[in-house]
Amino acid sequence: MTAAAEIDVLIRAKYPILYLVSWEERRVEEQLGQLAKGLNRTLHTWTLTQGMKPPVTRTSGPAKPTTLPGELEALALIYEAAEFTVFLLKDFHPYMKDPRVIRLMRDLALRLRGRSQTLILLGPTLVLPTELEKDVTVVEFPLPTAKDIEETLDKCITAVKENPNVTTKMKPREKEIIIKSAQGLTLDEVESVFARSLVEKKKFDVEVVLEEKKQIVRKSGLLEYYPTQNKMTDVGGMELLKDWLEKRTDAFTDKAKKFGIPAPKGILLLGVQGCGKSLLAKAVAAEWALPMLKLDVGRIFGSLVGQSEENIRKAIRVAESVAPCILWADELEKGFAGVGGSGVSDSGTTARVFATFLTWMQEKTKPVFLVATANDVSALPPEMLRKGRFDEIFFVDLPDADERVQIFEIHLKKRGRDPKAYELQALAAATKGYSGAEIEQIVVGALYPAFDAGRELSQDDLLGEARAVVPLSVMMREEIDELRHWAAQRTRPASDRKGD
Ligand SMILES: Nc1ncnc2c1ncn2[C@@H]1O[C@H](COP(=O)(O)OP(=O)(O)O)[C@@H](O)[C@H]1O
Numbered sequence: 001m002t003a004a005a006e007i008d009v010l011i012r013a014k015y016p017i018l019y020l021v022s023w024e025e026r027r028v029e030e031q032l033g034q035l036a037k038g039l040n041r042t043l044h045t046w047t048l049t050q051g052m053k054p055p056v057t058r059t060s061g062p063a064k065p066t067t068l069p070g071e072l073e074a075l076a077l078i079y080e081a082a083e084f085t086v087f088l089l090k091d092f093h094p095y096m097k098d099p100r101v102i103r104l105m106r107d108l109a110l111r112l113r114g115r116s117q118t119l120i121l122l123g124p125t126l127v128l129p130t131e132l133e134k135d136v137t138v139v140e141f142p143l144p145t146a147k148d149i150e151e152t153l154d155k156c157i158t159a160v161k162e163n164p165n166v167t168t169k170m171k172p173r174e175k176e177i178i179i180k181s182a183q184g185l186t187l188d189e190v191e192s193v194f195a196r197s198l199v200e201k202k203k204f205d206v207e208v209v210l211e212e213k214k215q216i217v218r219k220s221g222l223l224e225y226y227p228t229q230n231k232m233t234d235v236g237g238m239e240l241l242k243d244w245l246e247k248r249t250d251a252f253t254d255k256a257k258k259f260g261i262p263a264p265k266g267i268l269l270l271g272v273q274g275c276g277k278s279l280l281a282k283a284v285a286a287e288w289a290l291p292m293l294k295l296d297v298g299r300i301f302g303s304l305v306g307q308s309e310e311n312i313r314k315a316i317r318v319a320e321s322v323a324p325c326i327l328w329a330d331e332l333e334k335g336f337a338g339v340g341g342s343g344v345s346d347s348g349t350t351a352r353v354f355a356t357f358l359t360w361m362q363e364k365t366k367p368v369f370l371v372a373t374a375n376d377v378s379a380l381p382p383e384m385l386r387k388g389r390f391d392e393i394f395f396v397d398l399p400d401a402d403e404r405v406q407i408f409e410i411h412l413k414k415r416g417r418d419p420k421a422y423e424l425q426a427l428a429a430a431t432k433g434y435s436g437a438e439i440e441q442i443v444v445g446a447l448y449p450a451f452d453a454g455r456e457l458s459q460d461d462l463l464g465e466a467r468a469v470v471p472l473s474v475m476m477r478e479e480i481d482e483l484r485h486w487a488a489q490r491t492r493p494a495s496d497r498k499g500d
Pocket residue numbers: 234235236237272273274275276277278279280373399407410435436437438440
């Protein structure tokens with residue numbers, strides 16, 4: 001059901017107060033206008049600056065001038081207005097902190113229930129005081145569809161038809177790509193970006209549209225465009241996980257869809273710190289040639305009460321608007337302190353944010369592939385790990401001997417050394433229980449004595465450094481054993497470790 005159809009039903013069913021979440025005043029107003037007409041109702045629109053338009057006919061007595069502040073007057077007017085009306089209040093949410101406004105709205109909800117009168121709030125964010133939760137029905141007004149965008153594009157083309165300086169001729173395939181790239185923008189943004197493209201490039205250019213999307217991601221402040229610098233070849237080991245990912249490289253294409261393959265949802269990488277979870281997450285984007293957005297988990301959950309819920313919705317919306325894309329949530333457990341009821345009380349906000357996130361993961365239809373990482377499973381709420389959230393939970397263990405060889409190779413090469421000049425097997429044997437990060441540390445650390453003595457990096461430098469580094473796995477032996485035990489029953493291994 002479209003949002004307009006849903007609103008139509010709600011109005012006819014006499015729901016007293018609706019709250020539409022959208023940036024697009026113009027589009028919403030247009031659609032409400034049509035709806036109201038179809039239902040034979042008068043649509044009144046209110047803003048703080050313009051007041052009520054058209055003016056309201058009161059049921060009792062002549063109009064009397066009031067000295068009430070605008071927002072209270074608006075509610076008073078609605079209270080006294082005749083039936084067969086729809087009231088659209090734009091940007092009303094700032095006033096819903098005032099106890100008088102809240103009280104009046106509750107009274108209104110009672111009065112309007114059963115009357116052919118509907119109050120509609122419209123704003124870009126959802127801010128709803130607890131007192132009103134039961135009286136207000138929230139409707140998410142979705143962004144324009146491909147068809148809406150196509151209409152806008154056609155309008156643009158018609159508008160510049162006579163202009164010899166711009167090219168608007170496109171093959172159907174090109175047109176489809178432009179329309180797809182603009183999905184996730186508001187209709188006003190679509191219009192602006194098409195106009196800008198015509199001015200800058202003299203044609204409809206996908207790059208210009210994508211640049212606009214980067215802006216949106218930046219402005220959201222919750223997500224960050226992450227440049228894809230790491231390739232799969234920068235990651236040592238994890239063969240099973242790499243294999244799994246490789247099989248899904250084309251899973252987001254139309255071809256895969258036609259074949260009956262559902263778009264992958266996401267993976268969770270659990271495991272020992274420093275073993276390349278974050279590194280692998282970054283490599284997925286390059287491997288699949290998709291843009292990657294990093295979700296700032298701390299910022300979403302850490303913000304003011306009430307805002308966090310809106311934040312997570314917004315982050316999801318922005319990510320979906322860039323889809324297909326990879327959404328990277330690093331060290332997921334950090335956001336969830338308190339969900340398990342660990343003494344920290346934030347009046348359930350974290351739990352609600354978390355619930356929103358889980359529901360999205362379960363039901364999401366847009367091609368956003370979530371790559372989450374976590375070091376500490378005990379901090380993750382168990383619901384997160386249930387079937388249906390992630391496609392797969394992978395356990396990233398300490399690298400085995402073969403994997404350590406690969407990791408030495410990668411980091412020696414990265415520092416301009418030929419791995420063949422070293423006995424990698426011996427290095428691997430000397431670094432049992434070391435993580436990838438520690439191996440990198442050994443390679444970097446060994447460069448110093450060699451540089452100091454004015455000679456080339458030697459096998460002994462590396463072995464000496466290996467002895468000097470105490471791996472975390474020694475200090476955290478028990479924790480790692482516990483984690484492995486836990487993971488053995490619940491996760492899939494990232495690598496088929498043959499030996500230590
Ligand atoms: N399997 C690996 N292959 C290559 N380098 C690795 C590997 N594991 C760790 N490293 C090195 O250690 C750094 C830190 O690892 P990171 O991905 O942050 O670990 P984690 O997220 O699991 O804690 C990486 O950027 C990389 O340079």
